[in-house]
Amino acid sequence: GAVVSQHPSWVICKSGTSVKIECRSLDFQATTMFWYRQFPKQSLMLMATSNEGSKATYEQGVEKDKFLINHASLTLSTLTVTSAHPEDSSFYICSAWGGARSYEQYFGPGTRLTVT
């Protein structure tokens, strides 16, 4: 099956700094990737849809200037949390759409962000 990786798997940063999370499709090209946020014991909340070569589409209530998404290639999307604050601490998950022949999304293992 298709594999999606995320890096780092766990990151701790100080309040006010920025942190970048990478999402890579390892064995397929992903024109569309999705970024989710998940709080403990809650469901996945879609933050934005990332399309290769174009601007990301953000969900209502998600600050686009705080959560910068760049989908620079068909295998890489990045999420940068700018000026992180403790309330940004969460589990961030990316997924990649498998393409025109697939109606399945492939999920990365997630990144745990802790802002101190």
Add this chain to the structure above:
Amino acid sequence: AQTVTQSQPEMSVQEAETVTLSCTYDTSESNYYLFWYKQPPSRQMILVIRQEAYKQQNATENRFSVNFQKAAKSFSLKISDSQLGDTAMYFCAFMKGTSGSRLTFGEGTQLTVNP
């Protein structure tokens, strides 16, 4: 807009027994897909089973099967011969049948399999 509802926040079952997780959804779409995902303590999302709305036959994957009632907009998951490794959060999800569509998730059901 689509909505997905899982009304059972927590469930438990004895090992080797059968358990059914409930899911209802609301949509005006005619072409769509429904999924059950499993999220174990590692938090990696794992696809359990998929159902295409245009198919009348219920999907089955080994010990996992669904009861898809399209008119009632119900999509339950049955796990037979429950195993300790089935302990996880289970999410029901909806996706429009359009290329690159987003997933809409339910609130999740935490399933615990007891020895």
